[in-house]
Amino acid sequence: MTVSATTPQAAPTGAGAFDQRERMNIVIGGHVDHGKSTVVGRLLADTGSLPEGKLEAVRALCERTARPFEYAFLLDALKDEQAQGITIDAARVFFKTAKRHYIIIDAPGHIEFLKNMVTGASRAEAALLVIDAKEGVQENSRRHGYMMSMLGIRQIAVLVNKMDLVNYDQRHFEGIVAEYSAFLQQIGVHPAAFIPAAGREGDNIALRSTAMPWYSGPTVLEALDRFASEGPALDKPFRMPVQDVYKFTAQGDDRRIVAGTIETGTLSVGDEVVFYPSGKKSRVKTIEAFNRPVQSEAVAGQAAGFTLTEQIYVARGELAAKAGQPKPEVTTRLRVSIFWLGKQPLTSKKDYLLKLGSARVPCRLETVHRVIDASNLNASEKKQQIDRHDVAECTLKLSRAVGFDTADQSAATSRFVLVDDYEITGGGIVREALPDRQSEIREKVMLRNFKWEPSIIPPERRAEKYSQKASLLLVTGSHEQPRKALAKELEARLFEDGRVVYFLGMANVVYGVDADIERGSANRVEHLRRLGEVANILLDAGAILIVTAHELSQEDLEVVKTAVAPERIEVIWVGDTLTTDVSYDLIMADQEGAEDGVTRIKQLLQEKGVLFRPW
Numbered sequence: 001m002t003v004s005a006t007t008p009q010a011a012p013t014g015a016g017a018f019d020q021r022e023r024m025n026i027v028i029g030g031h032v033d034h035g036k037s038t039v040v041g042r043l044l045a046d047t048g049s050l051p052e053g054k055l056e057a058v059r060a061l062c063e064r065t066a067r068p069f070e071y072a073f074l075l076d077a078l079k080d081e082q083a084q085g086i087t088i089d090a091a092r093v094f095f096k097t098a099k100r101h102y103i104i105i106d107a108p109g110h111i112e113f114l115k116n117m118v119t120g121a122s123r124a125e126a127a128l129l130v131i132d133a134k135e136g137v138q139e140n141s142r143r144h145g146y147m148m149s150m151l152g153i154r155q156i157a158v159l160v161n162k163m164d165l166v167n168y169d170q171r172h173f174e175g176i177v178a179e180y181s182a183f184l185q186q187i188g189v190h191p192a193a194f195i196p197a198a199g200r201e202g203d204n205i206a207l208r209s210t211a212m213p214w215y216s217g218p219t220v221l222e223a224l225d226r227f228a229s230e231g232p233a234l235d236k237p238f239r240m241p242v243q244d245v246y247k248f249t250a251q252g253d254d255r256r257i258v259a260g261t262i263e264t265g266t267l268s269v270g271d272e273v274v275f276y277p278s279g280k281k282s283r284v285k286t287i288e289a290f291n292r293p294v295q296s297e298a299v300a301g302q303a304a305g306f307t308l309t310e311q312i313y314v315a316r317g318e319l320a321a322k323a324g325q326p327k328p329e330v331t332t333r334l335r336v337s338i339f340w341l342g343k344q345p346l347t348s349k350k351d352y353l354l355k356l357g358s359a360r361v362p363c364r365l366e367t368v369h370r371v372i373d374a375s376n377l378n379a380s381e382k383k384q385q386i387d388r389h390d391v392a393e394c395t396l397k398l399s400r401a402v403g404f405d406t407a408d409q410s411a412a413t414s415r416f417v418l419v420d421d422y423e424i425t426g427g428g429i430v431r432e433a434l435p436d437r438q439s440e441i442r443e444k445v446m447l448r449n450f451k452w453e454p455s456i457i458p459p460e461r462r463a464e465k466y467s468q469k470a471s472l473l474l475v476t477g478s479h480e481q482p483r484k485a486l487a488k489e490l491e492a493r494l495f496e497d498g499r500v501v502y503f504l505g506m507a508n509v510v511y512g513v514d515a516d517i518e519r520g521s522a523n524r525v526e527h528l529r530r531l532g533e534v535a536n537i538l539l540d541a542g543a544i545l546i547v548t549a550h551e552l553s554q555e556d557l558e559v560v561k562t563a564v565a566p567e568r569i570e571v572i573w574v575g576d577t578l579t580t581d582v583s584y585d586l587i588m589a590d591q592e593g594a595e596d597g598v599t600r601i602k603q604l605l606q607e608k609g610v611l612f613r614p615w
Contacts, residue, residue: 022100022229027153029144030130035161038070038199039130040093040104043221046206049095070200099225104128126155126227128220133172133196134165137180139375139389145180146374146391149187150337150429152411156184157193157223163212164198170214186377193223233300237325238265239405239413241357242275242318246305247460256458257288258314259305260358263412265322267306268297272323275314276403277330278565279446281323282308311458315567317359319403319413328405328413329433330442332398332558333366337407338418339374339391342425346386346418356416356430359402363418366397386426395434399583400558400566401442406430437555438562441529445563448533455540462542466500467612470539471605472564476552476582477574482594483548486574489594490601491546499611501544509534525559532563539568544610553580570608572601 028036044050062069093104105124127148131141148156158180166172177194184191195204196215203209206221218226243260267273267284274281287295288305298304319328340346346365354363371383372391386392405413407429417427463469475487484505491503509531510519517523531547538545549556552571561569573584574597586604588597605611 023103024100024126024224024227024229025103025105025124026126026128026224026227027105027124027148028128028130029140029148031132031135031138031140031144034130034132034135034138034141035199036130039128039159039161039197039205039220041070042199042202042205043104044093044095046202047095047097047221097221097225100229102224124153125230126157126224127153128224129156129158129191130161131158131176131180132165133160133162133176136176137183141180142183142376143374143389145184145189146187147339149184149189150339150391151415152407152429154189155227156189156191157195157220157227158191159195159197159220161197161199163196163203164201168196168198168203168211170196170212173215183377192226193217195220195223233264233410233412234266236264236300236410238267238271238273238320238322239263239328239410240267240304240320241359241413242314242316242320243358244316245314255288255307256311257305257307258320259288259303260320261303262298262300263357264300264410265325266297266299267304267322273306273308273320274323274327274450275312275318275320276328277401277442277446278314278318279449280312280314280452281450282310282312285309310454312454313459313565315565317357317361317402319357319359321403326409328403329430330401330403330446331433332401332436332438333434334396334398334404334430335369335393335432335434336396336416336428336430337391337393338386338426338428340386340418340426341388342420342423343388344420345388346392346426348384350420352425353419354396354398354402354416355419356402356404357413361402362399363396365394367395369393369395393431400561401436401438404430404433406432437525438559441525441559441562444529445532448536459540459542463612466542468499468542468544469610469612470542470568471544471608471610472535472539472560472569473544473546473601473605474552474557474560474569474571475546475548475574476550476571476580477588478551478577478579481574481590483550483574486588486594486597487546487548490598493598493602494544499544500542501546502538503546503548504534504538506531506547506549524556528556528559529563532560535560535564539564544605551580552582554582557582570604570610572604 028040030036045055059069095102095104129141129145131137160173160176163173173196195217196212197204197220198209199205203211204215204219206219208219240260240262242258246257246259248255267287269284269287271284272281273284285307287298288307289295298306321328348365351362351364354361368384368386370379370381370393371386372379374389374391386394407414411429414430415427416430417424419425459470475483477483487503491501494501510527513530513534514527517526535545535547557571571582571584573582573587575588576590578587586601588600592600602611
């Protein structure tokens with residue numbers, strides 16, 4: 001076998017070279033042992049992307065250990081150097097051509113694939129799918145193809161590798177092309193090229209092979225360079241998941257920097273930003289960047305921070321958008337397409353953690369609409385659980401609302417993963433935002449937040465002054481339990497300790513703020529909404545508010561959470577027997593007296609950081 005053509009042009013290595021050329025992220029997938037590592041190693045070697053002397057060193061090592069040289073060994077050698085400060089890791093490999101710089105996101109297994117594709121490590125614009133010519137199309141070949149399709153990757157090249165093992169037979173190649181094309185067509189994927197190749201020999205990887213004169217299409221390298229680079233999504237609405245809010249106090253520096261990575265759009269000083277799901281708004285005062293000159297604009301793809309003209313309370317997990325642009329969706333019910341990889345089925349009987357952008361929200365499976373076996377596309381509308389390797393269309397119910405976009409609006413802000421027992425076990429995209437019980441209330445709250453006139457005294461100043469974090473304590477339980485006595489005793493003890501605290505019974509709200517609406521279950525949601533609004537005002541003033549209510553359910557709690565930030569609410573259930581499905585932070589036994597109960601609640605508040613100083 002011989003290889004023709006000249007070595008590809010080496011990319012310039014001057015100081016500004018990286019910034020002058022395009023960059024593209026490629027994900028590579030396929031069945032285990034189909035030669036992905038060999039293909040990547042060959043690309044590194046044939047494009048001159050290896051550290052100087054690395055290829056020769058690996059060849060020499062193979063000779064000393066009497067092992068046949070494999071290009072896959074190059075990846076192992078580079079991973080070994082990671083501990084020595086080399087900028088490379090097990091999931092990402094860098095190489096370059098005269099046209100652009102590439103980062104290959106390897107998918108050594110399903111879980112790693114989801115981590116890299118969904119958690120933001122890749123933002124892949126294109127994909128290589130590798131199929132062993134001798135083994136043919138396997139289950140993982142189809143599953144990876146399905147996952148790439150589901151996650152919105154439309155530029156795909158299929159590499160039929162190890163053609164040397166089938167004597168470079170054209171008919172064998174065409175059989176694989178026909179079989180895999182038929183599968184991909186069913187899921188709406190149309191590959192840019194099917195490339196017959198032999199990674200070990202270098203056939204049609206970076207250089208054209210003379211062993212397959214019947215093939216006139218692109219090499220792997222040519223196929224990659226033909227992919228269109230999307231570039232930063234500057235023309236889309238601004239979206240930035242809030243990763244954190246950094247607060248400064250030293251030397252009179254009182255900045256609060258809202259930080260994150262801009263997924264789409266641009267942000268400039270003076271822009272009005274709105275945070276979802278809270279609906280709070282302010283204007284950008286400054287754009288902040290570490291060790292960079294002062295800038296007035298930040299764009300998609302940048303890790304950025306900004307300060308606001310008004311000190312509003314913004315939490316990690318919110319989605320920043322610009323006023324006047326299309327709004328993100330906000331709800332607690334998501335219709336999704338999901339790929340499940342957990343050892344145990346996804347069922348409606350268990351809570352999972354959904355990670356979408358920077359939000360981390362407990363959720364449950366509400367409805368299974370359709371389940372698909374990704375390896376053969378067989379579908380079932382009767383299954384009530386989602387088994388390992390299934391793809392499903394289902395509805396997820398979240399414990400609180402999140403801000404996001406649907407997949408047809410923006411891939412970056414529609415992707416999510418599911419975590420079960422601290423492990424990523426599934427992932428997918430949001431197809432549709434479904435209405436929930438709190439939709440109407442949420443619209444009112446978002447309008448309230450949008451129109452809110454904040455005090456010039458920031459929440460941190462009040463918290464520091466009062467040595468407490470403003471919080472709503474919901475004391476609930478059955479009729480016969482002494483909720484009010486406990487709540488009033490707690491108020492008295494906190495007041496004597498110098499806390500800013502207030503007790504509010506539901507009757508105070510029902511016969512006061514709610515005097516214009518009828519009492520009864522028909523108006524329960526509105527009663528709770530108004531309670532939430534009263535609580536919101538008192539919390540904005542920095543107080544600890546204690547409210548008693550009879551047998552609050554989880555749905556009741558979710559209504560209150562719509563008006564009051566969930567992280568500011570603590571639920572105490574009074575009584576041995578839990579008669580509703582409400583999630584609580586503390587349960588008080590029947591035999592506990594008021595004094596012991598107050599002591600336990602104070603301990604809870606200290607542990608949660610509501611009370612700043614031990615006493």
